[in-house]
Amino acid sequence: MTNENKDQFKPADHPNDHFIMTTVVGSYPKPKWLNRMQDLYEEDxxxxxxxxxQEAQDDAARLITEEHERSGLDVIVDGEMRRNEMVEFFADRIEGYEFNGPVKVWGHNTFDKPSVVTDVEYDESWLVDEYEFTADVADKPVKVPITGPYTLASWCFNEAYEDDAALANDLADLVNEEIEKLVEAGCRYIQIDEPALATTPDDHQIVGDCLERIVDDIPEEVRIGLHVCYGDYFRIYPEILEYPVDEFDLELANGDYEQLDVFKDPEFTADLALGVSDVHVAEVESVEQIKENIKKGLEVVPPERLVVSPDCGVKLLPRDVAYGKMENMVKAAREVEAELDAGEIDVGFAHASADD
Incomplete structure (x- = not known):
């Protein structure tokens, strides 16, 4: 894998020489009418x-895809309008899982925690229809987030495998099969979501083994990202640099960048997708504040290896706040690019300025 495939997503009419790609992690607030339609659909x-x-989901996916584009994002998703929860959605589509009922996760939120009761098997495509619909609606490149095998294994009851590593490896083979179908459909940007890695960092080798299986035979021009939610990053760095991915998407705004220095030594050799907007705060950060956050990323990687996004999915925010965060993030990125073009920013990337 290489990390030299970012420029394929640079718009032909991009206003600046520098390109700090803007995207989102995945989820977005669902329109209230979609939730109401689901309630009515689930009534006996x-x-x-x-x-x-189906028509309601199509309408919502079209609406949010266009909302992402209107904000100016370089790479968009459909806000995961067809998905319920990041484990439940996939477990429902994988042979070998069964559901036991809702489990409380935080606050008043629950998810239907599944059990693996037999060997997992791939039945039919999970995301190809979603991708093809979004790509047909969108004028911008489309990224597909997919829950990673380690999280799919860790956040369930394992009743069929010797341990989570064995289950995760089998799930990695299924994820590989799905990604191959996405690539055949034209997708060039896939994000593996592994929030469980931040909560059980001692298992980073299992995640690495799974990623090796996932990217097997995937063309180099296909961009593979890994999203890791907030956690003790020092416990998985620098070991994660061995992972065969192009970028690491990290949640750092939520912790006020206290862990930024973790990624400065040894040198961060992949692309950095930096969270520059805190999704836990229901307020839209100013363009100036987001610019300062973007510049923190330039302390870790040079501009050509920097991507920016909100810290995580924004589905729990008010929709107008989620949109405002995206819109200001794009404005901030474009202003930082222009300042870089003009030589007005002293890039703090240590390995690029060792003589300073």
């Missing part, structure tokens, strides 16, 4: 049938 003998529900 309710007024919403399968065709109605």
């Amino acid at each position: 003998d309710g007024p919403v049938d399968e065709d109605d529900w």
Whole structure:
């Protein structure tokens, strides 16, 4: 794998020589009417049938895809309008899982924690239809987030495998199969979500082994990112640099960049997708504040290896706040690029300025 495939996502009419790619991690607030339609669809003998529900999801995916584009993002997703929860959605589509009922995760939020009761098997595609619909609607490149095998293994009850490593390896083979189908459909940017890595960092080798299986035979021009939610990053760095991915998407704004120095020594050799907007704060940061956050990324990597996004999915925010964060993030990135072009920013990337 190489990390030299970012420029394929640079718009032909990009206003600056420098290119700090802007994207999102994945989830976005669902329109209130979509949640209401789902309630009606799930009613016994309710007024919403399968065709109605499909049309509602299509409308929501089209609406949010266009909202992402209107904000100016370089790479977009559909806000995961067709998904419920990041484990539950995939477990429902993998042979070998069964569901036991909702489990409380935080606050008043729950998810239907599944059990693996037999060997996992790939049945039918999980995301190709979603990708093809979004790509058809969008004028911008489309990224596909997919929950990683380690999280799919860790956040379930394992009743069929010797340990989570064995389960995760089998799941990695299924993820590889799905990614191959996405690539065949034209997708060039795939993000593996492994939030469980930050909570159980001692298992970083399992994640690395899974990633090796996932990227097997995937063309180099396909960009593979790894999103790791907030955690004790010093416990997995620099070991994660061995992972065969192009970029690491890290949640650092939430911790006020206290862990930024972790990634300065040894040198960060991959692309950095830096969280520059705190998704836990229901306020839109100013363009100036986001610019300062972007510049923190330039302490770790040179501009050509920097990507910016919100810290994590924004589905729990008010929709107007989520949009405002995206819009200001794009404005901030474009202003930083222009200042870089003009030589007005002293890039703090240590390995690029060792003589300072």
